[in-house]
Amino acid sequence: MNISDKIDILDNKAKLLNENLWKRSNDSLLAIGNKKQVFFIKNGLTIAIITILIGFGLVIREFVKGDYPIYGNERIGAICKDGWESFSTGSGTCSHHGGVDYWKYPLVNYHYANPVQYYIVIILAISFLALFATLNRSFRLRFIALSSETLYWSITYLYLFSYLIYIFLRLPFNLLYILYLLLFKRK
DSSP: OOHHHHHHHHHHHHHHHHHHHHHHHHHHHHHHOOHHHHHHHHHHHHHHHHHHHHHHHHHHHHHHHOSEEEEOSSOOEEEETTSOEEOOOSTTTTTTTTSEEEEEOOEEEEEOOOTHHHHHHHHHHHHHHHHHHHHOHHHHHHHHHHHHHHHHHHHHHHHHHHHHHHHHHHHHHHHHHHHHHHHHOOO
8 A cells, every 4th residue: 555545545534524523513503493593603603714814814914014104195395316305395396406306205104013903803703713612512513623624625735735845846856867867878
């Protein structure tokens, strides 16, 4: 039995586990009977997870953008093309200095990267998930099934991605080896 067969066996077992988890979750939801509660369980989980993902996206955006100045709309002067600084803002500014290189605007404010509010939203959404998973069996089963499915696909794509990287990294060496064989190993 080679590695490919073992991976297929594990893959089939993981799919079977996911199917059983979703079946238990759906059976639990059918047993409730209250349509509003079923709607809340299905959509509450989705909304909480989407909120967490958006929160992490906003945290990343906040760190990527970093600190930056905020300028006003009114011109307060110009820098001419020859480096001269002018405080004029009308037409004809820098006319004897080669024209305007760029306009100057007043610094109104400064934005500092502060992702704390997004962390709070993430913590609240995770707390919501933990609280309802503890209190409600149907919600917990749905959460477990969704987590299992997510983990399965994450591992699958991670495996595929790592294999593609392996192929990509091996490609130049394989091409060099083929070139070596063609040029130096002629019989």
